[in-house]
Amino acid sequence: MFLHAIPPVRAFTKVSNALLAHPRLGADAKVLIAYIQSVQGHTPLTWHKPLSAYAAELGMKPGRFRAAKKELVENGFVHDLPDRNAKGQRITRQWVSNVPLSEDAVHRLDELSKQGASPSAPEPAAGEPGDSPVGGVTETKTTTKTKTNPTLPPSEPVGAGTAPADAAPEPEESEPDPAPEKPDEPDEPEYDVLQLAAAERVLRELKTARNDLYLGARDAHALAPHAALWLARGESLSTLWRELTVSLPNRLVENAHGFVRDRLLRKAPPVPELGARPQPQPQPVEPAPRPRPLVDCGAPGCGKVFRPVGGETYCGPCRIEHPEFARVCEAMSERPWAPLPHAGPAV
Structure with missing residues (x-):
């Protein structure tokens, strides 16, 4: 197109x-x-x-x-x-x-x-047409904000470049001292994909604080990298939310994108020094527990092999079929027996 x-x-x-x-x-x-x-x-x-x-x-x-x-x-x-x-x-x-x-x-x-107070902008509004005659010149009054420069000295007239004979010679300009070297600034920490997604989710939820802070999908996606830098510098999601929603102006926010961007840049936390950054500590890896060995069921005439959970010597069906013998063997065992899942602990 x-x-x-x-x-x-x-x-x-x-x-x-x-x-x-x-x-x-x-x-x-x-x-x-x-x-x-x-x-x-x-x-x-x-x-x-x-x-x-x-x-x-x-x-x-x-x-x-x-x-x-x-x-x-x-x-x-x-x-x-x-x-x-x-x-x-x-x-x-x-x-x-x-x-x-x-x-x-x-x-x-x-x-x-x-x-009787008008909450709208003062007249004339931007883009309002005026009455101008055909072929005439329309006189308009415009108010613009311009940055004024200080008044420059008047330029010297032609021929004034030659100094008089009795003028004192100008001192020779000495070479300026070299600027001291600036210390190396700490590198900016990089944010990951999870921090970027969390920051964008916080920006999309700003509308719950006030309706005029509503950010569309495009605005939230554009501002998410600035918010993700807060998380990369060690700030939490609650801190990011509080700094964006605290001390809001009493008037309506006309440009939510510009307001949020100004707060993200103006209140951004400083870049932490390399030594002050929290280094991830390696988590100790615990070895997987080894399964207990298989044992033979001690009930007379059973001969089944099962894997005990505690110190039981009877398999589950034999403990149900011969409860009296199972209670006697459990009382003589050094380790407690695990209760049956459907029967509960022995009384």
């Missing part, structure tokens, strides 16, 4: 890759969320149309809409909150988000909207 894509410069909508690659959302649910984001000139405080109205604008049939809404509700993208209006009538306040939200987070956003 060949791909020819031209990035738009105006009138576009930002849709996260996590939403497009969500494994539990169908195509209708993803298109519906993207279409709602593309609606221009609205804020969350003025969206009065229900979700079904936007689905109707897309030409989505009722059956397909119900299936898409069910997927969005189950995965935390759509929340229906029952409420009452000023007349006391029952209404439903519907919240739609492009990231999974918990019930507590939606209730906090709903309280903010009732107080």
